[in-house]
Amino acid sequence: MSVKDKEGRKRYIAFRITYKNPADEKRVDRNVLVRSIKGVAKKMDENFYDDVEPWLTKFDGRCGVMRCRHIRKEEAIMLLRDIRWLGSPENRIPVSIETLGTSGTILTCVRKFLRNSYSISKKYLNF
Numbered sequence: 001m002s003v004k005d006k007e008g009r010k011r012y013i014a015f016r017i018t019y020k021n022p023a024d025e026k027r028v029d030r031n032v033l034v035r036s037i038k039g040v041a042k043k044m045d046e047n048f049y050d051d052v053e054p055w056l057t058k059f060d061g062r063c064g065v066m067r068c069r070h071i072r073k074e075e076a077i078m079l080l081r082d083i084r085w086l087g088s089p090e091n092r093i094p095v096s097i098e099t100l101g102t103s104g105t106i107l108t109c110v111r112k113f114l115r116n117s118y119s120i121s122k123k124y125l126n127f
Helices: 002-008 022-027 030-044 048-052 072-081 106-113
Strands: 010-018 056-057 062-070 093-103
Touching: 010 022, 010 072, 010 106, 022 093, 030 048, 030 056, 030 072, 048 062, 048 093, 056 106, 062 072, 062 106, 072 093, 093 106
Parallel strands: none
Antiparallel strands: 010 062, 010 093, 056 062
């Protein structure tokens, strides 16, 4: 039995956030997005978060990579697309999230889908 059989395979989903007001990009950090992911997951189902195991691997305020279980990839994509706003209810920031693609490794995910996101790709594109 290999390690992947015990821990499960992962998928990496590249995504891009479009802000209704471009100035809001500076107000969103990793923690704000993580709270929104958890909030939407809890609304979907009580065990949804634990089943999908979403994990924000990389995020630069505009683009990012989320890791999930390979058999729950479609649910993870649905989770990202269901996020309509970020932040607290008092300070909502309206957004739309577009998934760019998925891969089995973070390196391939960044190289294929986030090549133009300098802050994320600079670490991975130095051949």
